[in-house]
Amino acid sequence: MVSLNPVRILRNEAEEERAETARLSSFVGAIAVGDLVKSTLGPKGMDKILVAHGRSAGQVEITNDGATILKAIGVDNPAAKILVDMSRVQDDEVGDGTTSVTVLAAELLREAEKLIEQKIHPQIIIAGWRRATQIALASLEKASVDNSGDPEKFHEDLLNIARTTLSSKILSQNKEYFANLAVEAVVRLKGSGDLSAIQVIKKLGGCMEDSFLDDGFLLDKKPGLHQPKRIEKARILIANTPMDTDKIKVFGSRVRVDAVSKIAELELAEKEKMKDKVNKIVNHNINVFINRQLIYNYPEQLFADAGVMAIEHADFAGIERLALVTGGEIVSTFDHPEMVKLGHCDLVEEVMIGEDTLLRFGGVPLGEACTVVIRGATQQILDEAERSLHDALCVLAATVRETRTVYGGGCSEMLMANAINDEAARTPGKEAVAMEAFSRALRQLPTAIADNAGYDSAQLVSELRAAHSKGDHTTGLDMEQGVVGCMKDLGITESFVVKRQVLLSASEAAEMILRVDNIIKAAPRRRGPDNRPC
């Protein structure tokens, strides 16, 4: 009897999708992800609550940042996974634009779906898109403005960019204040772009406007008992060594004696050893000693005798930053004082924020260092404020390196869309259809912004398009009034790097997903439930 079962090539439980089904499943996944984050776009975009169900079950986070949302949800669809990854890379590279890039990629795929139905081959679509990307990039570069020659205008640019970045986040309530704060912090970096010199401390209580920028370095620790609470011209030794006991770190080691007096001697010897260690440390001619691990009572007292401020239990990140900021090295042994590099600062003192006392290191040699203290009503607000500030700082640091700027509010998107349309009208062949689809996708970004604000998006976008066609290249959407306006006057500026990265990443990701026409799922090996983020 001839078996009527289809020939089975893959193992049991493995799946394969082909052609239409494969494309459909990738489109559906990507479009779903795009729609999820679309409502957070723009100054009137909304936030989302993320409720954790896995390891940290019951914890709640509020966020507007696309990358954070996407990192938290677990997706199964492979196309969606690609978009999530792309958003993460955008976050790492530039810091902002994570939502825009996801929405743009999703819109491109939505357009592609319609083209496929018209029986246009994916390779043609891809060729059309590549041309469109080049044209868009060229027009974006032409429209960019470079103000690095004029420091005052550049400063104005930075403020505008900070304000625009923060306008869609929770900090938009105190936009002006935080934009000034962020620009001040980045300007202090003097172009190094090393954000690790800016420390962010969160303290519950107060409201967001109580946050401030402190030009010293704050450490969330207290000095030991009876030690000087305030030291000027500090010489700092940063260490990572146990100061509670100097045990032999061999497991199960024991001492066998035959008289109690010997034990007393041993005890005394241990004490002497600790005393020696403290003396060696003090011999470095320091007045502040910071240890990553515990400092027990006896050495604490010895330090107090010597007039040295000893700080214990500082965490890894704090130690590394402190070393960077004060210019010292982290040491573990103290036999060679000459070879050790000490940290320096002008003043170490205690300050009180809310209910806690912290240590402030003022006048550090790395003048770029500073600390931002964020206050807020709840922990979720604090976390989101930190994320938003971090985004703004990343964008500003990127702008300091690559100083060109473009106008936001949908202006650049419309500019690129019009340029592509003009070129498409001159191109024969089916690639023109693909290019027009690309420009339609680009126009969806200002549409989403207008929709989120509740205005008539079709009306506004058509007005915007008309204005750009007439040659008015600084027009964009004004979401305060709900009309089209001049972005230059309103000061809605974005960094060129952000826009370029959004364009390139989105089109690359969309291309890659479009080229797929076969999805093979491997048979899973036996294992427990998978709770990792995707």
Next chain:
Amino acid sequence: MNVMHPAAKMLVELSRSQDIEAGDGTTSVVVIAGSLLEAAEKLLARGIHPSAISDAFQIAANKSVEILTKMSRRIELNDRESLVQSASTSLNSKVVSQHSSQLAPLAVDAILKVTDPAKDDNVDLKDIKVICQLGGTVDDTELVDGLVFTQRPAGANPPRKVEKAKIGLIQFCISPPKTDMDHNVIVSDYAAMDRVLKEERAYILNIVKQIKKAGCNVLLIQKSILRDAVSDLALHFLDKIKVMVIKDVEREDIEFVSKTLNCRPIASLDHFTAENLASADLVEEVSTGGTNKVVKVTGIQNQGKTVTVLVQGSNKLVLAEAERSLHDALCVIRCLVRNRALIAGGGAPETEVSLRLAQYAQTLTGVDSYCLRAYADALEVIPLTLAENAGLNSIATVTELRNRHAQGEQTAGINVRKGAVTNILEEEVVQPLLVSTSAINLATETVRSILKIDDIVNTMQ
């Protein structure tokens, strides 16, 4: 409370944050936030965009703080009357309200002792130690200018009272020597065992001799996790030389004790000298209502700026509540140190703000005007709740309150004792300005962030 809903969790955090900031008004802030959210819901139903509501609420909050500040009156820290009045108001809503005439001045005295009115603008509440003792009644609560230990003196027959005491605060252990590594003592015959015992005795005798030489007659020993802080043999010797021993002082308490005694904790025997001891006039074991005794140290030379409050209660629940209420009262006075202004209580500020905001809203146009009016109406929930909880007719009371405020009587409030609306300042019901402004600011901020949310996503982390 174990809260599941994420927005509710935010309100829990809000209350905690108000506790950190002002210490009192933790209930009011959640009630205000709830009422604002209800108002926002109605506005949303009318089709107003959440960001518009959010912006309008911020304008409303700023204006409210302005109105409150205008209503407030400045005080100086030496105006003890006003301070006691505001502490009493805070205690009036708690279980221990009938003892407020005793607890309020106590709280005021405690804070005044640890602050310097001329230059301080913040109070470290860790300088005031609150010790709870079961037994007696809340009336027996007292302020001790010195130290109180709930641990009894150790030993079989310790001295109960030491005058002209020299106190040593030690962090090492008076017990047979123990190294930090594991160790064993191996004896092979009886003579060796005898020798071991003798050496142990000699070792401890040595330590005790040195203690006696320094002239110490009260010993405070820190609790040690590694070994016995004081061995029985040591206690026996110390008893012989008439030293009062108090052991098991917690590591966290050491800082407070050393600040009060103005002496250093001694970490090893070689530091045990006469200069490192503290002196006090009297260390005595007293009984506090019932069968409990505590050790009081008073008359300390060069005492640091600290103070101890001994709270007593007849059962654990009352005791815990008394401690919490005292903490609230202390926080209220702390608020006054930080922001030296008072406003009348009894629902008067909320009504005033509500009225003036509504007037201001009429001068605006557009969506803002609508939202501000809703905000003003929402604030009325506080006097409404006060009246209802007092058993009065809430609507009649609140409308009369509004009427009186509209006629210019800024200090008209709900007098719960008389059951009517009267001039609340005469009743001496006042609260610090910081509590009200902080409540409004924090509640508005939380409501604004909740308004911005439009989706709840379950995550896998």
